[in-house]
Amino acid sequence: MPEKIYDHNQIELKWHDQWSNDPDLYKAEADSARPKYYVLEMLPYPSGALHIGHIRNYSIGDALARYMWMRGYNVLHPMGWDAFGLPAENAAIANKRAPRDWTLSNVEKMKRTHRRFAFSYDWDREVTTCEPDYYRWNQWFFIRMLEKGLAYRKQALVNWCPKCATVLANEQVVDGCCWRHDGTPVEQRALEQWFLRTTAYAEELLADISKLEGSWPDRVLTMQRNWIGRSEGAEIDFMIEGYGPVRVFTTRVDTIYGATCMIIAPEHPIVAGLTAEMKAQARGMIEVRANEGPGDFEKEGFNTGLHALNPFNGETVPVWVGNFVLMGYGTGAIMAVPAHDERDFEFCTKYGIPIVPVIRPVDGPVPQLPLKAANGDYGIVENSGQWSGMKSEDARTEMARHAEQCLFGAPAITYRLKDWGVSRQRYWGTPIPVIHCPHCGVVAVPDDQLPVLLPRQVEITGKGRSPLEEVPEFVNVPCPKCGSPAKRETDTMDTFVDSSWYFYRYCDSKNSTKPFDSDKIKYWFPIDQYIGGVEHAILHLIYSRFWTKMMRDIGLDVPDEPVKKLFTQGMVISNGTKMSKSDGNVVPADDVADRYGADTARLFALFAAPPEKDVDWIDAGVEGIHRFQSRVYRLATRNIGTPGGDGSSDAKVLRKAHQVLRKITEDFDSRWHFNTSIAAMMELTNDLYAEEATISASAMEHVIGIFVFLLAPFAPYLAQELWSELGRTGPVFRQPWPAFDADLARETEIEIPVQINGKIRARFTVPTGLDKAQLEAAARTDEKVIAALDGKTIVKVIAVPEKLVNVVVK
RNA sequence: GCCCGGGUGGCGAAACUGGCAGACGCAACGGACUUAAAAUCCGUUUUCCGGCAACGGGAGUGCGGGUUCAAGUCCCGCCCCGGGCACCA
Numbered sequence: 001m002p003e004k005i006y007d008h009n010q011i012e013l014k015w016h017d018q019w020s021n022d023p024d025l026y027k028a029e030a031d032s033a034r035p036k037y038y039v040l041e042m043l044p045y046p047s048g049a050l051h052i053g054h055i056r057n058y059s060i061g062d063a064l065a066r067y068m069w070m071r072g073y074n075v076l077h078p079m080g081w082d083a084f085g086l087p088a089e090n091a092a093i094a095n096k097r098a099p100r101d102w103t104l105s106n107v108e109k110m111k112r113t114h115r116r117f118a119f120s121y122d123w124d125r126e127v128t129t130c131e132p133d134y135y136r137w138n139q140w141f142f143i144r145m146l147e148k149g150l151a152y153r154k155q156a157l158v159n160w161c162p163k164c165a166t167v168l169a170n171e172q173v174v175d176g177c178c179w180r181h182d183g184t185p186v187e188q189r190a191l192e193q194w195f196l197r198t199t200a201y202a203e204e205l206l207a208d209i210s211k212l213e214g215s216w217p218d219r220v221l222t223m224q225r226n227w228i229g230r231s232e233g234a235e236i237d238f239m240i241e242g243y244g245p246v247r248v249f250t251t252r253v254d255t256i257y258g259a260t261c262m263i264i265a266p267e268h269p270i271v272a273g274l275t276a277e278m279k280a281q282a283r284g285m286i287e288v289r290a291n292e293g294p295g296d297f298e299k300e301g302f303n304t305g306l307h308a309l310n311p312f313n314g315e316t317v318p319v320w321v322g323n324f325v326l327m328g329y330g331t332g333a334i335m336a337v338p339a340h341d342e343r344d345f346e347f348c349t350k351y352g353i354p355i356v357p358v359i360r361p362v363d364g365p366v367p368q369l370p371l372k373a374a375n376g377d378y379g380i381v382e383n384s385g386q387w388s389g390m391k392s393e394d395a396r397t398e399m400a401r402h403a404e405q406c407l408f409g410a411p412a413i414t415y416r417l418k419d420w421g422v423s424r425q426r427y428w429g430t431p432i433p434v435i436h437c438p439h440c441g442v443v444a445v446p447d448d449q450l451p452v453l454l455p456r457q458v459e460i461t462g463k464g465r466s467p468l469e470e471v472p473e474f475v476n477v478p479c480p481k482c483g484s485p486a487k488r489e490t491d492t493m494d495t496f497v498d499s500s501w502y503f504y505r506y507c508d509s510k511n512s513t514k515p516f517d518s519d520k521i522k523y524w525f526p527i528d529q530y531i532g533g534v535e536h537a538i539l540h541l542i543y544s545r546f547w548t549k550m551m552r553d554i555g556l557d558v559p560d561e562p563v564k565k566l567f568t569q570g571m572v573i574s575n576g577t578k579m580s581k582s583d584g585n586v587v588p589a590d591d592v593a594d595r596y597g598a599d600t601a602r603l604f605a606l607f608a609a610p611p612e613k614d615v616d617w618i619d620a621g622v623e624g625i626h627r628f629q630s631r632v633y634r635l636a637t638r639n640i641g642t643p644g645g646d647g648s649s650d651a652k653v654l655r656k657a658h659q660v661l662r663k664i665t666e667d668f669d670s671r672w673h674f675n676t677s678i679a680a681m682m683e684l685t686n687d688l689y690a691e692e693a694t695i696s697a698s699a700m701e702h703v704i705g706i707f708v709f710l711l712a713p714f715a716p717y718l719a720q721e722l723w724s725e726l727g728r729t730g731p732v733f734r735q736p737w738p739a740f741d742a743d744l745a746r747e748t749e750i751e752i753p754v755q756i757n758g759k760i761r762a763r764f765t766v767p768t769g770l771d772k773a774q775l776e777a778a779a780r781t782d783e784k785v786i787a788a789l790d791g792k793t794i795v796k797v798i799a800v801p802e803k804l805v806n807v808v809v810k
Numbered sequence: 811g812c813c814c815g816g817g818u819g820g821c822g823a824a825a826c827u828g829g830c831a832g833a834c835g836c837a838a839c840g841g842a843c844u845u846a847a848a849a850u851c852c853g854u855u856u857u858c859c860g861g862c863a864a865c866g867g868g869a870g871u872g873c874g875g876g877u878u879c880a881a882g883u884c885c886c887g888c889c890c891c892g893g894g895c896a897c898c899a
Contacts, residue, residue, distance in 0.1 A: 218814080218815095219814060219815070219893085219894080222813070222814060222894080223813095223814085223893095223894055223895080226813075226894075226895055227894095227895085229895090229898065231898070231899080233899080248899085249898095249899065250899060251898095251899065252899080263899095297897090299897080323897095324897045324899095325897085325899080326897080326898070326899090328898090329898045329899075330898075330899065333899095334899050335899085336899090337899090341899070342811095342897090343897055343899075344899080346897095414898075414899090415898095416895095416898055534893085537894085538894090607822090607823095607834085607835075608822065608823085608835095609822070609823070610823090613816090614892080614893095615822080616822085618821085618822080618836095620821075620822080620835095620836055620837070621821090621822065621835060621836050621837095622836095623835095623836075624834090624835045624836055625835080627835095628834095628835085630850095631850095634850095666826090670826085671826070673824090673826085675822090675823075675824085675834085675835095676823095676824065676825095676833085676834080678834080678835090679823090679824075679833065679834035679835075680833090680834080681834095682833095682834055682835075683833075683834065686834090689851085751830085752830090753829090753830045755829090755830085755879085755880075757879080757880095758879065758880055760830060763830080795879085796879065797879090798829090798879050798880075800829060800880095803829050803830085804829055804830070804880090806829080806879050806880060807879085808879050808880095
């Protein structure tokens with residue numbers, strides 16, 4: 001057949017049309033007779049256009065999905081839209097478009113790009129989180145949590161982003177600023193808010209991390225551990241004259257004899273009973289902390305004049321207010337042990353509060369005053385009454401137990417993790433399904449009245465209160481219990497609620513009577529492979545784990561952990577920052593596809609670097625990938641159905657083809673270094689070009705046949721086109737993955753370098769399979785080796801089969 | 811400050827369990843083809859020294875030590891970059 005010029009446009013259009021007319025091409029059906037494989041990429045926010053970062057994410061997942069199909073698995077590979085969120089409201093203000101219209105038209109645009117890239121999604125299972133058939137189940141879950149006490153409402157100091165005009169979860173505060181607005185410090189506001197009791201699962205979320213070990217990246221597990229932040233210690237009551245007992249949390253109760261003052265947070269309830277001047281001072285501290293954001297600030301405090309009784313030694317210590325003590329952690333009050341805590345040391349030194357060392361090193365005396373610094377190490381407890389002489393570790397448990405027996409304390413565990421604040425004072429989110437009745441209080445919307453529909457006609461100004469408060473027909477409703485006039489909750493849910501369980505819905509996306517059918521979940525779950533950006537290591541991935549455990553506890557049949565294996569791909573950086581629409585540095589996927597085609601964009605996204613690594617996107621190099629495809633295409637077309645050469649190169653290219661096949665199979669099964677998979681295909685292409693004239697027709701056809709399968713997971717259009725050039729029909733990715741032939745792949749000869757004292761001095765070629773002795777003998781007969789060894793004494797010879805020979809001489 | 815990653819040619823990178831450092835691609839240069847250019851094909855390209863040459867010799871994976879016949883890879887101590895946490899008691 002004469003050579004054809006590679007025209008990606010024509011090829012991609014042709015198959016795109018054919019595939020569009022085949023709605024079942026990527027269809028997945030639960031089938032207990034076949035092994036399943038659930039591969040999932042994180043669903044995108046429909047911002048308007050897919051960029052090259054998305055393409056990288058989906059190219060990894062799609063290659064895997066197609067490979068697993070070829071390995072005979074029943075593959076579930078779905079896609080959807082994380083469609084609620086603030087940008088839709090901002091767009092509504094800027095363009096005078098309803099958020100829903102804007103969002104759905106973006107979905108349409110992006111879906112077109114998805115299809116253009118031929119990602120193998122079963123679109124029949126598509127989930128769009130802003131549609132009532134999805135968010136009604138958010139509401140349903142919320143009510144279940146309300147019934148279980150897992151959703152509750154409280155007045156709390158919350159993170160407020162003035163630009164978003166809404167509350168943020170702790171997980172959405174980055175360096176003291178809003179996660180969407182770098183450089184906009186988050187303010188603290190006291191508001192009535194809805195919370196989900198994530199802390200009820202702190203222990204289980206932490207413990208189950210060990211189940212994920214080895215199949216989730218360590219980095220992510222470490223981040224989650226730190227985020228949960230478990231501290232084991234004790235809570236101890238210090239009696240304050242004229243006030244009552246005040247509880248402190250400490251991890252070092254063994255140092256309590258060295259406590260020389262109590263320090264409370266400026267928000268602590270005690271402050272309310274202090275003088276007006278002190279209250280003002282405390283308020284000042286709170287404001288400074290709220291406005292300055294993160295970073296070092298000087299420790300400051302003042303003496304309240306109150307005294308607290310240390311229940312262990314019966315001594316009285318002054319009570320101070322300190323700006324570094326956090327109300328949100330532990331009990332908001334600490335005992336300061338300046339000798340053994342760096343922060344306490346700094347504070348007490350500044351204010352002249354006494355320092356009392358009570359721990360000595362195992363092999364040394366109690367440190368002498370004055371101290372240069374605090375020593376927080378464990379050691380032997382001294383000057384501590386009956387506990388003197390005990391090891392710190394033992395004293396910690398013994399003293400906590402003692403406190404419990406004497407009823408002035410108890411062992412305690414504290415977590416850094418806090419309950420998830422889910423209220424948002426915004427329009428474009430799931431309405432929280434409760435009604436506030438003046439008689440009945442908070443009343444859940446009955447299940448048969450779900451979904452609480454988000455009204456379509458709403459004016460969004462981006463200022464002031466929740467936009468829903470301005471919609472009287474939404475707000476004013478009768479109480480479901482007593483029928484008297486009541487008001488609907490106007491806060492909406494955090495969008496992270498939507499993404500916490502969407503992957504369950506894919507298994508049963510059209511169910512209108514429950515969130516999903518448990519038989520379907522049983523078949524498809526857990527997710528075998530989840531792929532997404534590392535930036536979701538704590539937010540989305542902790543919420544998802546929480547949600548799964550919560551669903552189990554409200555009686556649904558789900559596994560303990562939703563995701564078996566997690567892969568976090570690196571970010572695509574452009575001009576030094578992560579690609580994002582707000583930074584204006586996105587490279588639209590369609591631009592690359594216009595110029596070079598979808599296959600090229602996909603291949604390049606994988607070729608630029610190993611998938612877990614961040615890459616700086618530069619166009620240089622895209623041409624090389626396109627050139628590679630063109631070389632493959634031209635070579636294949638001009639060789640299919642031609643007489644071929646004399647076959648003298650057959651063994652060589654067959655060997656290479658099977659080596660590459662083995663390498664790529666291994667890459668899929670373990671490392672996912674697709675950059676080297678693609679490089680291996682390039683090597684094979686180069687070899688075929690070099691040997692082309694002397695390859696027989698049958699060997700060429702065999703090699704091209706393998707090559708088409710190798711390409712299939714990465715470049716679906718090119719692979720399909722070549723498959724059809726070979727005269728074959730049907731989708732190539734449904735063919736079985738070829739088995740590699742170890743005999744064909746085996747090298748017959750190998751070049752062995754000979755080192756003399758570690759420096760390469762000669763090389764010789766031997767048949768493969770020689771053992772140590774044979775290899776050494778062969779080396780000793782090599783002319784160059786003989787010459788290099790002349791006049792020297794051989795001390796030792798190291799021969800490593802298939803690798804090298806090293807001769808140590810004197 | 812603490813906890814994770816990472817540092818290899820002009821650039822993106824490769825070297826999987828210690829065994830030929832730089833596969834593959836980009837860029838650059840040279841050649842073939844062409845009236846010419848593009849495209850394509852074939853070469854060269856870590857660096858220094860010697861040689862017209864084939865070739866020979868030295869250095870080299872952030873820095874300084876060490877282990878080993880052998881170190882990009884292992885150990886100790888630093889420096890730099892990226893990420894996470896950051897008064898968490």
